[in-house]
Amino acid sequence: MKIKTLxxxxxxxxNGKAMKPLSGIPKKCYKYSLTxxxxxICSGRQLxxxxxxxxxxxxxxxxxxxxYNNQSILNxxxxxxxxxxxxxxxxDFNEYKTIDKIIDFFREVVASTKKQxxxxxxxxxxxxxxxxxxxxxxxxxxxxxxHWIDINLTGGMVITVFEFITYADIVNxxxxxxxxxxxxxxxxxxxxxxxxxxxxxxxxxxxxxxxIDALARTLWVSSVTFxxxxxxxxxxxxxxxxxxxxxxxxxxxxxxxxxxDEEIIKTLILPExxxxxxxxxxxxxxxxxxxxxxxxxxxxxxxxxxxxxTSELLPLxxxxxxxxxxxxxxxxxxxxxxxxxxxxxxKVLVWWDNVSHPDFSEYKKGSxxxxxxxxxxxxxx
Numbered sequence: 113m114k115i116k117t118l119x120x121x122x123x124x125x126x127n128g129k130a131m132k133p134l135s136g137i138p139k140k141c142y143k144y145s146l147t148x149x150x151x152x153i154c155s156g157r158q159l160x161x162x163x164x165x166x167x168x169x170x171x172x173x174x175x176x177x178x179x180y181n182n183q184s185i186l187n188x189x190x191x192x193x194x195x196x197x198x199x200x201x202x203x204d205f206n207e208y209k210t211i212d213k214i215i216d217f218f219r220e221v222v223a224s225t226k227k228q229x230x231x232x233x234x235x236x237x238x239x240x241x242x243x244x245x246x247x248x249x250x251x252x253x254x255x256x257x258x259h260w261i262d263i264n265l266t267g268g269m270v271i272t273v274f275e276f277i278t279y280a281d282i283v284n285x286x287x288x289x290x291x292x293x294x295x296x297x298x299x300x301x302x303x304x305x306x307x308x309x310x311x312x313x314x315x316x317x318x319x320x321x322x323x324i325d326a327l328a329r330t331l332w333v334s335s336v337t338f339x340x341x342x343x344x345x346x347x348x349x350x351x352x353x354x355x356x357x358x359x360x361x362x363x364x365x366x367x368x369x370x371x372x373d374e375e376i377i378k379t380l381i382l383p384e385x386x387x388x389x390x391x392x393x394x395x396x397x398x399x400x401x402x403x404x405x406x407x408x409x410x411x412x413x414x415x416x417x418x419x420x421x422t423s424e425l426l427p428l429x430x431x432x433x434x435x436x437x438x439x440x441x442x443x444x445x446x447x448x449x450x451x452x453x454x455x456x457x458x459k460v461l462v463w464w465d466n467v468s469h470p471d472f473s474e475y476k477k478g479s480x481x482x483x484x485x486x487x488x489x490x491x492x493x
Contacts, residue, residue, distance in 0.1 A: 115230075115264075115266065118158075118265050119222050119225045122149075122222045123219075123222050123226065125146065125170060126146065126218060126222060127219075134174075134177055136181065137183060137185075138177035138180040138181055139177075140208075141173050141185060141186050141189050142173045142177075142180075143211050143212075144186075144189045145169045145170045145173060145193075146215060147211050147214050148166045148169075148189075148193050150214055150217075150218045151193070151197065151200055153263075153265055153266075154268060155269075155490075156266075156267055157490060158268075159266060159492070160490065160492055161492055169189075193211075194206050197210070200242060200247065201242045201246045202214075202243075214241065221265075222265075231262070231264075232260050232263075234258060234259065234260055235258070235259045235261060236257040238261050238263075244261070247269075248271055251271070251462075251466070251482075251485065252273075252462050252463075253462055254457055254458075256457075258348070259271060259272070260272040267487075268487065273345070273460070273463060274341050274344075274345050275341040275447070275460060277341075278338045280480045281334050282335065282470075283469075284480070285327055285330055285331055286331060286470050287477040287478070289324060289327040289331065289433075290476075292324050293433065296321065296324060299320070328431055328433055328436045329428070331436050331439075331440060332406065333411060335407075335439045335440045335442075335444075336403060336404050336407040338444070338447065339373065339443045339447055340373045342460060342461075343373045343376040343377065343381075344371075344373070346376065346454075349458055349460065350366065350458055351366050353457070359384070361379065361383075362379065365380060366380075373404075374401070381450055381453075382394075385454055386450075393450070393453075400442060400446050403442060403443065406431075406439075409424055409425075410428065413428065438472075438473075440470075441472045444469075448464070466482040466485070467479065467482060468480075468481075
């Protein structure tokens with residue numbers, strides 16, 4: 113089922129018109145059953161058999177309310193839902209006022225999804241309903257009240273870590289590049305009897321080479337995007353934590369709303385978190401600066417001559433796959449080095465040890481899938 117279709121269905125079930133014909137015990141059964149649907153959505157179980165049953169119960173109550181005008185039935189539904197609420201770390205799980213809060217929040221989620229395609233809430237907002245830190249304790253050790261949670265009707269609740277998204281783009285694009293390079297290499301070199309020029313000039317191999325080159329340029333841009341997303345998120349975390357430095361220049365810097373990536377490095381990270389440990393870091397920063405300059409040539413192509421009287425189009429033509437691999441290695445190492453210097457409350461790469469990282473120098477693939485995550489263990493039944 114498409115998200116929009118599901119959101120439309122939930123909106124109908126949650127609106128006042130659906131509840132108006134209900135009263136007393138059947139209405140309570142209905143609201144408890146809607147809460148059961150919400151709990152399953154939060155835990156990523158929308159596509160399970162149990163959720164199908166929850167929807168069936170809601171519709172049955174809606175269409176046959178007299179069948180649920182029974183205290184024993186209400187007690188059973190209530191106990192079942194309250195147990196799930198307790199296990200999911202909801203506050204005041206055994207109080208009816210919590211059900212009303214959940215229904216109101218559920219409506220907000222559905223309305224936001226219809227308008228924006230998903231629902232983003234801060235941890236502070238969601239904490240009004242349940243203990244977010246306890247819920248995400250296994251996957252995110254340093255959840256802060258200003259962090260964002262993506263509430264997806266089919267994917268569940270996920271702490272939204274922006275640099276993870278940009279890193280996932282790197283890993284997935286890199287994996288595609290490695291696969292295509294392997295195919296291209298076999299098609300060019302496996303048949304030594306056929307002239308090389310004929311193999312290179314086939315329509316299939318030329319298309320493949322163009323695809324590989326496009327992936328290489330995309331990865332170069334993505335390597336810088338990953339660093340930028342990390343630096344901006346770090347700046348956001350420090351700023352939202354109302355961090356107070358002993359240095360006036362750092363405090364003034366944190367008053368800004370918009371900053372440049374290199375400003376974050378020079379004005380915040382180096383003086384505040386890397387004192388006496390800048391050796392390797394400065395070397396990586398210098399390499400990153402050069403990588404960024406070339407990235408700018410990719411996203412702002414120019415036919416003008418550079419200050420050295422060479423065409424600014426040169427990087428578009430001379431890029432090599434080894435240089436791409438080196439840029440990826442430099443950018444990921446820079447980010448990891450910075451994160452290792454931070455105090456625990458500001459560390460961003462909380463997910464780093466849960467994924468399999470590529471070996472760029474050896475052209476080995478990686479994977480962003482964590483086989484131990486709750487999502488990896490969900491079954492239909």
